[in-house]
Amino acid sequence: MGEISGPAAFSGDELQTWSSLATVLEWLPALLDAQLQRDAGLTHFEYGLLYALSVAPDRTLRLSVLAGYANSSLTKLSRAVTRLERRQWVRRTTDPTDGRYTLATLTELGWHQVDEAMPGHVATVRRLVLTPLTAAQHQQLRDITQSILTAAGPGHPWRSPTADTPVDMDGHT
Amino acid sequence: MGEISGPAAFSGDELQTWSSLATVLEWLPALLDAQLQRDAGLTHFEYGLLYALSVAPDRTLRLSVLAGYANSSLTKLSRAVTRLERRQWVRRTTDPTDGRYTLATLTELGWHQVDEAMPGHVATVRRLVLTPLTAAQHQQLRDITQSILTAAGPGHPWRSPTADTPVDMDGHT
DNA sequence: TAGCGTCACTTGCTCAAGCAAGTCAGACGA
DNA sequence: TCGTCTGACTTGCTTGAGCAAGTGACGCTA
Numbered sequence: 001m002g003e004i005s006g007p008a009a010f011s012g013d014e015l016q017t018w019s020s021l022a023t024v025l026e027w028l029p030a031l032l033d034a035q036l037q038r039d040a041g042l043t044h045f046e047y048g049l050l051y052a053l054s055v056a057p058d059r060t061l062r063l064s065v066l067a068g069y070a071n072s073s074l075t076k077l078s079r080a081v082t083r084l085e086r087r088q089w090v091r092r093t094t095d096p097t098d099g100r101y102t103l104a105t106l107t108e109l110g111w112h113q114v115d116e117a118m119p120g121h122v123a124t125v126r127r128l129v130l131t132p133l134t135a136a137q138h139q140q141l142r143d144i145t146q147s148i149l150t151a152a153g154p155g156h157p158w159r160s161p162t163a164d165t166p167v168d169m170d171g172h173t
Numbered sequence: 174m175g176e177i178s179g180p181a182a183f184s185g186d187e188l189q190t191w192s193s194l195a196t197v198l199e200w201l202p203a204l205l206d207a208q209l210q211r212d213a214g215l216t217h218f219e220y221g222l223l224y225a226l227s228v229a230p231d232r233t234l235r236l237s238v239l240a241g242y243a244n245s246s247l248t249k250l251s252r253a254v255t256r257l258e259r260r261q262w263v264r265r266t267t268d269p270t271d272g273r274y275t276l277a278t279l280t281e282l283g284w285h286q287v288d289e290a291m292p293g294h295v296a297t298v299r300r301l302v303l304t305p306l307t308a309a310q311h312q313q314l315r316d317i318t319q320s321i322l323t324a325a326g327p328g329h330p331w332r333s334p335t336a337d338t339p340v341d342m343d344g345h346t
Numbered sequence: 347t348a349g350c351g352t353c354a355c356t357t358g359c360t361c362a363a364g365c366a367a368g369t370c371a372g373a374c375g376a
Numbered sequence: 377t378c379g380t381c382t383g384a385c386t387t388g389c390t391t392g393a394g395c396a397a398g399t400g401a402c403g404c405t406a
């Protein structure tokens with residue numbers, strides 16, 4: 001840490017801001033995961049995979065591309081796809097145009113699974129985050145998160161917020 | 174999900190807000206963990222334990238109390254304390270006043286560890302979150318997180334934001 | 347004071363994920 | 377055309393955490 005950092009401990013004001021954010025950081029993902037797990041037997045991560053496939057052309061993506069969308073290591077993805085395959089929601093194929101790639105395709109069964117899981121998840125996000133905030137707060141939150149993401153700086157592959165096809169793993173376009 | 178939830182998919186506006194927040198939710202904890210791991214060989218969770226002990230009277234807490242502060246299961250805590258004990262940062266004792274309880278005490282070595290780890294962690298939080306935001310945004314963020322936490326509703330043991338001794342696991346009073 | 351229920355941990359089993367070491371297909375230079 | 381390289385997965389080993397089944401200390405009641 002070779003940087004000017006100020007006093008070693010937070011001021012009361014800093015602490016208020018940070019601890020309130022930290023609390024959300026701790027609980028919100030847990031709540032979302034719990035809902036998906038309870039109602040659809042899916043982790044948020046697995047849901048994200050199924051969702052990304054569901055909006056992809058031919059419901060198919062190369063694993064490496066999917067890993068990018070999911071912000072996941074190939075290891076984690078490979079094992080997750082194995083689990084989803086076991087449940088018949090996804091099928092693996094070798095890319096016919098280049099045998100080095102592996103394609104993941106959403107099955108019909110998997111499509112139904114997304115279809116069933118999405119409304120509950122969307123409703124939960126609305127209930128916990130979107131509805132409680134005023135329109136002004138929506139804008140404020142976007143600005144704030146943008147500042148934080150910018151501070152995290154380049155060198156982190158933030159998903160471009162203006163991408164033409166924002167295959168946002170948490171998104172539901 | 175027996176509630177009015179609106180259309181099944183997010184509107185563009187909703188998506189903007191949610192995906193920006195989701196990105197922070199995904200990256201910020203990872204960045205904080207990475208810094209602590211790299212500079213201090215600690216997970217954020219372990220850091221939180223050491224920190225909580227460091228501000229406790231006699232640098233000692235009952236495991237069950239510590240679990241409450243850390244928002245952790247007793248299982249997770251028990252194993253974490255075992256790891257910290259192995260590194261000589263914490264010592265376990267049976268509570269002399271009641272043999273059913275187990276006390277965790279920060280050792281001298283553990284105290285130094287906190288002392289060394291804190292500045293870097295505090296600086297990282299400042300760099301990523303506190304400094305980039307204006308004073309107005311600080312207030313906005315507190316309001317927003319409060320709304321979200323409220324929406325998550327009672328039934329969740331939010332740490333009281335006004336507790337006299339806010340042993341905030343992420344905090345650094 | 348013996349028996350019992352309760353509560354605070356602890357631990358065995360299982361699974362998810364990281365790292366590092368394979369494996370295999372295509373690209374490329376000799 | 378052959379050997380080498382690279383890149384895309386895959387998998388063995390290890391670790392962290394959850395669940396459920398212990399274990400041991402108290403308190404309480406008969």
